[in-house]
Amino acid sequence: xxxxxxxxxxxxxxxxxxxxxxxxxxxxxATTMFWYRQFPxxxxxxxxTSNEGSKxxxxxxxxxxxxxxxxxxxxxxTLTVTSAHPEDSSFYICSALLWTPNTEAFFGQGTRLxxx
Amino acid sequence: xxxxxxxPLSLVVHEGDTVTLNCSYEVTNFRSLLWYKQExxxxxxxxxxxxxxxxxxxxxxxxxxxxxxxxxxxxxxxTQTGDSAxxxxxxxxxxxxxxxxxxxxxxxxxLA
Numbered sequence: 001x002x003x004x005x006x007x008x009x010x011x012x013x014x015x016x017x018x019x020x021x022x023x024x025x026x027x028x029x030a031t032t033m034f035w036y037r038q039f040p041x042x043x044x045x046x047x048x049t050s051n052e053g054s055k056x057x058x059x060x061x062x063x064x065x066x067x068x069x070x071x072x073x074x075x076x077x078t079l080t081v082t083s084a085h086p087e088d089s090s091f092y093i094c095s096a097l098l099w100t101p102n103t104e105a106f107f108g109q110g111t112r113l114x115x116x
Numbered sequence: 117x118x119x120x121x122x123x124p125l126s127l128v129v130h131e132g133d134t135v136t137l138n139c140s141y142e143v144t145n146f147r148s149l150l151w152y153k154q155e156x157x158x159x160x161x162x163x164x165x166x167x168x169x170x171x172x173x174x175x176x177x178x179x180x181x182x183x184x185x186x187x188x189x190x191x192x193x194x195t196q197t198g199d200s201a202x203x204x205x206x207x208x209x210x211x212x213x214x215x216x217x218x219x220x221x222x223x224x225x226x227l228a
Binding site (some may be wrong): 009015036044045046059093103104105106109110 | 145152157158159160161164169206214215216217218219221
């Protein structure tokens with residue numbers, strides 16, 4: 001199957017700093033990628049839809065100025081958590097849509113963010 | 117409000133047992149229901165279901181969708197310890213958006 005790579009796998013940062021997470025589709029072009037957040041023992045919650053060449057679409061309750069998304073190329077979307085706080089500590093996962101032959105979403109391995 | 121509910125939340129069985137995981141949903145414009153297996157990190161795709169009554173099968177795993185009663189089941193026969201994982205059900209609530217709504221998952225543990 002198609003491969004989506006997320007980097008880094010885990011990161012620890014200090015409160016107030018910003019952290020960038022990358023999501024790459026390695027062997028296909030992805031015009032649409034999604035960013036999810038997962039708290040311990042909870043389900044994946046969609047944060048935003050990342051579209052190549054246009055602004056991301058954020059779900060209700062997600063602060064777009066805090067979670068900056070950039071989808072500058074057909075294989076890369078980035079999520080930047082700005083001015084991170086401990087409550088931002090979570091597991092962030094991206095997925096990329098492969099449109100052909102049957103549309104399917106492939107997930108990255110996730111990034112565990114810990115803000116101290 | 118669109119929602120996906122999975123049951124049971126957690127399940128412990130012995131190797132060789134058969135398990136059935138449930139997923140019920142309420143969404144505005146249903147397009148598809150997906151099952152994923154999540155071990156430690158990224159969910160891995162198992163099945164996509166779009167039509168009622170058609171069983172999808174992959175080895176010891178099978179799944180079926182009932183669009184009238186708004187639920188799906190995932191069956192695992194002859195369970196193995198490697199089946200231990202969280203099984204996630206996701207529904208696409210509106211056609212063409214691919215914005216999946218996930219259930220909280222069923223945590224399955226298979227004992228040797």
